[in-house]
Amino acid sequence: MRGTFVIPAKPLYEGKAKSVYSSENPDELIVVFRNDMTAFNGVKHDQFTDKGRLNATASEFFMRMLETEGIPTHFVRMSAPDTMVVRRLEMIPLEVIVRNIAAGSMTKKYPVDEGTVLDRPVVTIDYKDDERGDPMINDDLILVFHILNAEELTKVKEMALKVNKVLRGFFDECGITLVDFKLEFGKSAGTIYLGDEISMDSMRLWDKVTGESLDKDVYRFDKGDVITAYRNVLKRIIPDAVV
Ligand SMILES: Nc1ncnc2c1ncn2[C@@H]1O[C@H](COP(=O)(O)OP(=O)(O)O)[C@@H](O)[C@H]1O
Ligand SMILES: [Mg+2]
Missing domain, CATH: 3.30.470.20 (ATP-grasp fold, B domain)
Structure with missing residues (x-):
C-alpha cells in the first residue's frame, strides 16, 4: 500500500532513481521516488535515507508552481510523501x-x-x-x-x-x-x-x-x-x- 493505492508487485519501469507503476486508472501512473542515488551514468551508486521523499517534495512544489504559471505538467497528486500520481505520458x-x-x-x-x-x-x-x-x-x-x-x-x-x-x-x-x-x-x-x-x-x-x-x-x-x-x-x- 502507498497512500490509497495498492502498488502492483512489479514496476512497469525501474529507473535509476524512481520506479514507475501502473495504476487502476489507465491514464495515470504511480511514481515512487526511491532513496537510490546514482552519478556518472550509474557508475557511482548509493542509498540515502529520506532522499526519495525530499526529492518528491521538491518536485511536487515546483510542478504545482509551474501549473499556476500556465505550464502543463504531469502532476496529479501525492499519494504518499515519496509517491506521486502522474498523468501517463x-x-x-x-x-x-x-x-x-x-x-x-x-x-x-x-x-x-x-x-x-x-x-x-x-x-x-x-x-x-x-x-x-x-x-x-x-x-x-x-x-x-x-x-x-x-x-x-x-x-x-x-x-x-x-x-x-x-x-x-x-x-x-x-x-x-x-x-x-x-x-x-x-x-x-x-x-x-x-x-x-x-x-x-x-x-x-x-x-x-x-x-x-x-x-x-x-x-x-x-x-x-x-x-x-x-x-x-x-x-x-x-x-x-x-x-
Ligand atoms: N508522466 C510520465 N509518464 C511516463 N513515463 C514517465 C513520466 N514521467 C517520467 N517518466 C519516466 O519514468 C522514468 C523515471 O525514473 P528514473 O529513475 O528517472 O529513470 P531513468 O533512469 O530512466 O532516468 C524515466 O524513464 C522517465 O522518463
Ligand atoms: Mg531520471
Missing part, C-alpha cells in the same frame, strides 16, 4: 537542459570556465539513451529522426525557457542561484506536458553568498553530506515544510 526521449551559468559537462566540452555567467539562458538537448551515454543532439537530428516536429520542438524549447524564468526568479528570492537544470517532456492526447521530476537531483543549485553546492554535485564530487544539502534547499524553498 508518451515520453519524448530527450533531456532538455537549460543553463544560466557554465558548469558541469559544459565546462568539460567547451573552453568556458565554471561560474561564467552566460549572456542569456542556453538550451541544449541530449538524446536520452544510457547505453549511448546520452549524446547531445541537435534540431536537425530531432526532426529527421521524427522525435518531434518543428512546431513541437519550438514549443518544448519555449516551455523550458519559461520554466527557467519562473524557477530562476523564485530561487533568487531564496538566496539560491539556479545554475542549470534538466527537464523531460512527454505527450498525451496531442498536448506536450512537463514530466519526470524537478528536484535537487535534476538541478544545479549554488548558495548565492557562499557559492556552495546544494544539489547532486555534493554526492558526485564528495563535497559533504548530500542529505543535509537537500534538506537545506527544502527549508529555504518551503519554510513550513517538515524536513
